[in-house]
Ligand code: IPE
Ligand code: IPE
């Protein structure tokens with residue numbers, strides 16, 4: 001079976017999972033964060049080189065205040081455990097998104113985590129926090145325009161590789177496979193540029209219930225597609 005080198009995931013359905021159990025939504029988020037840890041380990045063992053997960057979107061700020069607070073609290077805790085998981089899975093962490101809107105202590109933890117894991121060579125793990133693809137493009141265009149204004153760059157030099165170098169994901173190959181859980185079939189402002197040639201896999205499984213078996217199903221689906229675009233596949237064993 002061919003293992004895609006980069007898998008992107010929209011982790012959806014935490015709220016519905018909790019509701020089905022008669023529990024508050026935040027319980028679903030807590031379980032969802034445990035699923036992230038398991039999947040990182042599975043991805044690492046399967047030889048996946050890049051995993052990018054959507055943890056908090058630019059639109060998620062419009063959720064009720066207590067839910068946003070609970071999600072931020074979970075992120076704080078997650079950053080702590082992530083340091084340990086990173087060691088185990090030889091993980092290099094990179095946060096994508098506009099972190100300037102996050103509390104200072106979370107920003108510091110992100111910086112520590114990225115610094116502490118920068119030389120790890122196992123799994124490249126990208127976490128999208130306060131990420132929105134349109135916001136990423138706006139931020140990129142602003143920096144690009146400033147470089148043109150400063151005469152560091154000339155309009156006729158701007159090509160795809162140049163635009164890419166301004167994105168949060170610079171240097172990371174495009175995902176070959178996108179997984180969205182919970183039955184929703186939309187992109188919700190996720191990696192619009194990067195997913196241009198990606199295969200999409202949708203499953204009704206809610207994120208807290210997502211397992212290695214589900215990940216394997218998604219990869220099997222990927223293998224059943226006739227891919228003519230989107231980079232070279234690497235042969236690896238599961
Ligand atoms: C995904 O689960 C997690 C985040 C968006 C943070 P949801 O919270 O969107 O769960 P549903 O879609 O309401 O079930
Ligand atoms: C997308 O899920 C964002 C994350 C998974 C973090 P949502 O559940 O927030 O997406 P919409 O708003 O339903 O499209």
Ligand code: MG
Pocket residue numbers: 012013014
């Ligand atoms: Mg949702």
